[in-house]
Amino acid sequence: MLPSKLMYNNKISSAYARNFTSVIDAQNTSEYGVGQTAIINIPTMNNQFLSGADTILSVKLRLRAGVNTTYCNLNRCGIAGAIQRLRLFHGSNLLCDIDNYGVLASILTTYQLSVEDVNGKHSVLAGAGQGHGRNLGVITTGADHEFEFGIPLISILSMTDNYVPCFALTSAPLRLELQFVSSIDMFLSADQSVSTAVAVGKTFNDVKLIANFVEVSDAGMAVIAQSLNGRPLEWVCQSYSNYVFNTNLPNSEKQVSMPVPAKFNSLKALYFVTREKFAGDQDQPSDDMPKFNLKEYSVRIGSKVIPSTKPNTLPQFLAETERALGSVGNRVSPHNYTYAQLTANSSVGAGANNSSGAFVVGLETESYSSASMNGVYQGLNTSTDDIFYQPTYSANTGQDVRIDCFASYDQLITIENGQASVQF
Secondary structure (H helix, E strand, C coil): CCCHHHCCCCCCCCCCEEEEEEEEECCCCCCECCCCEEEEEECCCCCEEECHHHCEEEEEEEEEECCCCCCEEECCCHHHHHEEEEEEEECCEEEEEEECHHHHHHHHHHHHCCHHHHHCHHHHHCCCCCCCCCECCCCCECCCEEEEEEEECCCCCCCCCCCECHHHCCCCCEEEEEEECCCHHHCEEECCCEEECCCCCCCEEEEEEEEEEEEECHHHHHHHHHHHCCCCEEEEEEEEEEEEEEEEECCCCEECCEECCCCCCCEEEEEEEEECCCCCECCECCCCECCCCEEEEEEEECCEEECCCCCCCHHHHHHHHHHHHCCCCCCCCCCCCCHHHHHCCCCCCCCCCCCCCECCEEEECCCCCCCCCCCCCCCECCCCCCEEEEEEECCCCCEEEEEEEEEEEEEEEEEECCEEEEEC
16 A cells, blocks of 8 residues: 555546635625614525635724723724624525624633634734723824724524525525614723714724635536435524513622523523623723622523522532533633633723623533534423523622523524525
8 A cells, every 4th residue: 555645646527616705895885883784785696605604794993082092992802892783684584683792792702712812813803802802002082093803703604514505595695784882882991982983984984794605516516406305405503592681789689580581492501691881881891791799590491490509609600601601621622711800799990901700600401511512403492491590699789780691592494495494
């Protein structure tokens, strides 16, 4: 036998595919103010697939200040914090809807990216960071300052093992809708008031999707069609839903009971964060997630209580969260939170170097712990169950807070005759 490096008889008779990048401008205009919605139509052509993991949103942020700032920090997830809501349609069918997108992005940035990632690649691309996002530096009086970002989007386009089958969705384009947050203070914190640029353009400019497509030859498409055996194409992906609960934490012990209407055939995990600055604050980050003296918690799903023994210490809290977002025992499991970010019981104060809290309550509901989360229907069927999150807090200082719950679940998109329908 000869080593493969000495074998020269391998021949390629035909090229099955080609890879290309397409710049897709937002519909009608590329300039948006806070609270506005950008719409991007992704073409669905014969023989084409979209590589969602290699597709990025490109956007320029333009700012000015009335008084020179000494610091101006993005949230931990960077420019992703400027997105309030992401929705994806095919025709009139809603396939993906993630509200409070920036909060979810901060959770995943903190618990699923390494320190090297956030200080390197994602600092450049997204403006992300560990204690807080990238410091944009001094925003001077009466002058426009522009910063450019390119970020992958958290959506069903990227949360799948498969390329997006554009060739099967030819009855309509995929319509991506990105609603921006209603206030600059919801993704920036600075020592002076920072506002939208007024000299030229709006806050978010040159908004476009840089999409990576794969075009497959007719011979390749014939192989794909044969593999379906005449059945409709089924596309499996992961998605998230958001639920909100408002309450007050008094100067005494309090138990909260938050209903979570997460009714899915395959619920994979639940994530809970509690915030005080959820409406935005000039010099404090809106993605600050303190512990607020959490004493213990449980989640009731139907007749079951999970975990069966209530976690009541910081290591127990973190172990459950790591199970839901990664792996407790994997020593190379990426994360970038610090001890101080998990132990903070109150909102972070103003300051250039202050780190925002990163305390998350996570609950895994998959059948196979620490297994790949790519298969469909390996989670818990909660379609007929009522869910309640029941945390108990020790005394606080009477602040109004908001609890955000994000449910991670499997969904199945069935495509037949060019039309997509979703089941979850």
